[in-house]
Amino acid sequence: xxxxxxxxDRRGEVAAERILDAAGELFTEHDPGAVGMxxxxxxxxxxxxxxxxxxxxxxxxxxxxxxxxxxxxxxQMTARLADVTDPQQRLLTGIVQALALVRxxxxxxxxxxxxxxxxxxxxxxxxR
Numbered sequence: 001x002x003x004x005x006x007x008x009d010r011r012g013e014v015a016a017e018r019i020l021d022a023a024g025e026l027f028t029e030h031d032p033g034a035v036g037m038x039x040x041x042x043x044x045x046x047x048x049x050x051x052x053x054x055x056x057x058x059x060x061x062x063x064x065x066x067x068x069x070x071x072x073x074x075x076q077m078t079a080r081l082a083d084v085t086d087p088q089q090r091l092l093t094g095i096v097q098a099l100a101l102v103r104x105x106x107x108x109x110x111x112x113x114x115x116x117x118x119x120x121x122x123x124x125x126x127x128r
Contacts (some may be wrong), residue, residue, distance in 0.1 A: 014083060016054045019044045020065050028107040069107070076101055 022044035026035045037058055039120035041051040080097045084090045 012054070015050070016047070016064070019046065019051060019054060019061070020068055023061055023065050024069070024107055025067065027062075037061070073098070073101060 023040045041048045
């Protein structure tokens, strides 16, 4: 072994997941656009320096969070559709199951509009 710390990657993954978990809780409770990096660091129990070690900025963190949640939804949908072979039935079942998952999962059914919709209201040329 060339002196590499084989646990370093795993510790990094755990730290990043912990940060994303904390961010997800804050994004669920508040408008994601209003949640700052300091709030996320405090909720995750880490310093801002640690937070920035894993995520370059707030947009990178938010993007990582959205990707993680999309992967989770994909894996759940894949499992629920595994036995459905008819394409039409698969589409219908997929839609129904996706809606059910969103309703069952608090962080996916926020009551406020998605980030960006509020700012789009300020610009009359942006289609709604």
